[in-house]
Amino acid sequence: MEMGKERKDLSEMGLADSGKVLVMFTAASKGGMDLEEELVDTYVYLLNRERLLEFAYPFHFTPLPYSPLLRMDLEGLLQGGYLSRGSRLYISPFGIGWVNQEISDITDAEDILMTISKRLKVFTAWNWSQVFQAVYARLVR
Numbered sequence: 093m094e095m096g097k098e099r100k101d102l103s104e105m106g107l108a109d110s111g112k113v114l115v116m117f118t119a120a121s122k123g124g125m126d127l128e129e130e131l132v133d134t135y136v137y138l139l140n141r142e143r144l145l146e147f148a149y150p151f152h153f154t155p156l157p158y159s160p161l162l163r164m165d166l167e168g169l170l171q172g173g174y175l176s177r178g179s180r181l182y183i184s185p186f187g188i189g190w191v192n193q194e195i196s197d198i199t200d201a202e203d204i205l206m207t208i209s210k211r212l213k214v215f216t217a218w219n220w221s222q223v224f225q226a227v228y229a230r231l232v233r
Contacts, residue, residue, distance in 0.1 A: 109147050110165040111194060114174055116145060116208060117183035118191040123209035125216055126180035132166065133157045134223055135215055141230040144208055156227055 107115070113132075116139060120127050127135060137157035139145040149159040169175040174187035183191075195201045218226065 107194065109149055109162070110169060111191075112145050112147055113162070113165060113169065114183065114187050114191050115195065115205070116212070117175060117181070118188055119205045119208035120212050121183050121188065122205050123213050125209075125212060126178070126182040127212070127216070129166075129177070129181050131156075131215075131223065132181065133159050133162055134227060135212060136162060138215055138226060138230065139208065139211065141233075142211065144211055153227075153231075155224065 113136065116135065117127065133151065134156050136145075136147055136149060136159070137151055140147045140149075147162075149162045151157040151159050166175065166181070169187070170177055170181075173184055174190060176182055176184045195205075198204065215223070215226075
């Protein structure tokens with residue numbers, strides 16, 4: 093750590109939700125995952141409810157979580173070259189570079205990314221019914 097450089101954690105970074113989306117995609121990439129576009133809202137919702145990565149997006153349930161603001165951010169990140177679209181969504185090298193720069197002062201950044209990655213691996217392994225049950229279990233808490 094450089095002299096005079098204060099270490100922070102993720103909650104103190106003041107990242108906008110779109111930046112946190114990039115953190116989520118970076119964690120997915122570290123775990124060797126690309127994310128299904130239709131389930132990104134659900135993953136964001138679940139990470140938020142588990143307080144692993146807090147977002148301010150408002151959600152509608154149709155029946156799974158859907159956020160028009162998150163969708164606008166995703167399109168902006170795709171248009172800006174931070175994310176890429178194939179059969180699934182994944183973070184681009186440009187997006188990874190942005191995240192690495194933004195989280196360089198975070199205490200235990202790698203541990204945080206790996207914790208998020210582990211949860212995403214669980215979420216992506218679920219079938220539709222398990223995803224649905226997980227979302228609604230967290231709604232009633």
